[in-house]
Amino acid sequence: MVSEVLWNAPVADRPVDALVRVPGSKSLTARWMLLAAAAQQPSELRGALVSRDTRLMRDALERLGAILEARDDALLVTPIPPPPEHPAAPLEIHTGLAGTVMRFVPMLAALHHGDVRFTGDEPALARPMDPVIDALRQQGVEVTEHGAPGRLPITVHGTGRLRGGRIEVDSSASSQFISNVLLVAARADDALELVHVGDKLPSLPHIDMTAETLREVGIECTHDTDEQGRHRWRVTPGEIRPVSIVVEPDLSNAGPFLAAAVATEGTIAVDDWPEVTTQPGDAYRELLTRMGAEVWREGRTLCVRGTGRIRGIDADLSAVGELTPTIAALAALADSPSTLRGVGHLRGHETDRLKALATELTKLGARTLELEDGLEIHPGPLHGEVFETYEDHRLATAAAIIGLRVPDLQVIDIGTTQKTLPDFVGMWLSMLHTDPLEDGEA
Numbered sequence: 001m002v003s004e005v006l007w008n009a010p011v012a013d014r015p016v017d018a019l020v021r022v023p024g025s026k027s028l029t030a031r032w033m034l035l036a037a038a039a040q041q042p043s044e045l046r047g048a049l050v051s052r053d054t055r056l057m058r059d060a061l062e063r064l065g066a067i068l069e070a071r072d073d074a075l076l077v078t079p080i081p082p083p084p085e086h087p088a089a090p091l092e093i094h095t096g097l098a099g100t101v102m103r104f105v106p107m108l109a110a111l112h113h114g115d116v117r118f119t120g121d122e123p124a125l126a127r128p129m130d131p132v133i134d135a136l137r138q139q140g141v142e143v144t145e146h147g148a149p150g151r152l153p154i155t156v157h158g159t160g161r162l163r164g165g166r167i168e169v170d171s172s173a174s175s176q177f178i179s180n181v182l183l184v185a186a187r188a189d190d191a192l193e194l195v196h197v198g199d200k201l202p203s204l205p206h207i208d209m210t211a212e213t214l215r216e217v218g219i220e221c222t223h224d225t226d227e228q229g230r231h232r233w234r235v236t237p238g239e240i241r242p243v244s245i246v247v248e249p250d251l252s253n254a255g256p257f258l259a260a261a262v263a264t265e266g267t268i269a270v271d272d273w274p275e276v277t278t279q280p281g282d283a284y285r286e287l288l289t290r291m292g293a294e295v296w297r298e299g300r301t302l303c304v305r306g307t308g309r310i311r312g313i314d315a316d317l318s319a320v321g322e323l324t325p326t327i328a329a330l331a332a333l334a335d336s337p338s339t340l341r342g343v344g345h346l347r348g349h350e351t352d353r354l355k356a357l358a359t360e361l362t363k364l365g366a367r368t369l370e371l372e373d374g375l376e377i378h379p380g381p382l383h384g385e386v387f388e389t390y391e392d393h394r395l396a397t398a399a400a401i402i403g404l405r406v407p408d409l410q411v412i413d414i415g416t417t418q419k420t421l422p423d424f425v426g427m428w429l430s431m432l433h434t435d436p437l438e439d440g441e442a
């Protein structure tokens with residue numbers, strides 16, 4: 001539900017200068033939790049994100065029979081027991097607005113013996129689910145659609161088995177449709193061959209992330225192209241090894257803090273930036289450099305310094321669509337226009353992000369045109385306004401970035417940031433109040 005409480009976005013009265021530690025990656029936490037629940041032996045996760053999305057994942061896995069307990073600094077995961085011979089009582093799973101829960105858990109529910117109904121927040125009922133439903137049916141699993149076709153709520157009639165074999169998935173509206181199938185494929189009867197049949201494929205690094213996590217639990221997952229040049233993945237069935245891992249910090253969530261350095265001519269250092277990662281947030285290093293910032297590493301820390309000049313950018317963000325709201329916020333503060341391309345699939349995110357960004361940025365004075373697959377942003381003199389966030393955490397953080405430079409910007413429902421970053425406000429304020437003379441911490 002949208003809260004009408006307004007948050008006065010703080011203006012930076014000097015360059016921000018802080019060391020920031022961001023909590024664990026939402027996407028990696030979701031994958032590790034799910035794989036740990038689908039393994040045969042208990043696993044231990046450290047640094048897992050605790051936010052609304054990951055709590056929903058945890059609840060979903062617990063409904064299916066896993067046990068996830070926080071102990072000291074670790075999350076212990078006891079896997080889902082084998083399905084009973086007779087169908088269990090019907091279950092309901094609430095997915096909130098979490099794409100990772102609504103798209104990743106239904107395939108796992110097929111391995112449950114019994115009916116599992118999936119529902120979600122009001123805006124979640126508009127997010128595409130057809131390829132999830134279609135993939136389940138291709139796997140021989142019955143699905144009932146209770147609402148609009150191809151949308152939540154649905155019931156997965158799990159039989160405790162997945163067929164495997166060849167499957168075609170149109171993942172042009174979200175990479176999550178492919179990750180959904182791959183994550184559970186090792187538990188199928190036969191080897192899986194998945195071919196993507198859509199005309200575009202967004203967020204490929206997130207699919208690479210899925211393949212990489214599978215390999216880390218001992219599952220063979222290959223990616224190539226078929227004779228027609230279509231993306232193809234193959235997964236060999238096998239036992240999912242238990243893990244003892246440390247989750248990387250969420251680099252997408254580091255974005256608004258790095259952008260604060262760019263917006264205020266400050267310096268932000270983010271701790272524990274991985275050397276090698278499949279997280280799309282790693283692309284901030286290149287994108288912010290192109291926008292005029294200085295970016296460098298000091299050991300495991302990534303540093304970004306604003307130079308006083310923010311350049312507009314022409315960028316294809318299809319692989320890293322999740323970064324669009326942050327880049328769009330900086331584009332509104334830039335000294336030349338920007339075109340952000342390849343992100344038509346953002347219309348199926350938490351909200352229609354293209355429409356939302358075009359509306360809100362234009363309202364502030366940066367004329368923003370909605371393109372078929374992106375945005376054209378024309379910076380102009382900006383003024384304070386009430387910024388609507390449409391239950392979208394990344395719209396809220398985009399507003400906070402602009403608010404650093406624009407007085408009287410009020411954000412509706414800043415609490416929506418709890419989806420992936422529960423203490424966003426506390427971290428933002430401590431970033432702003434760090435004494436630049438001290439080696440501070442946000």
Ligand SMILES: O=C(O)C1=C[C@@H](OP(=O)(O)O)[C@@H](O)[C@H](O)C1
Pocket residue numbers: 026027028099100173174175176179202203206207321322345
């Ligand atoms: O697999 C994942 O963890 C995600 C994949 C991406 O989805 P889309 O491919 O729908 O953009 C990304 O935007 C989302 O935040 C998380």
Ligand SMILES: C=C(OP(=O)(O)O)C(=O)O
Pocket residue numbers: 097098099100322349350394420
């Ligand atoms: C698109 C996003 O989330 P979801 O996992 O709900 O798709 C996002 O966090 O930017």
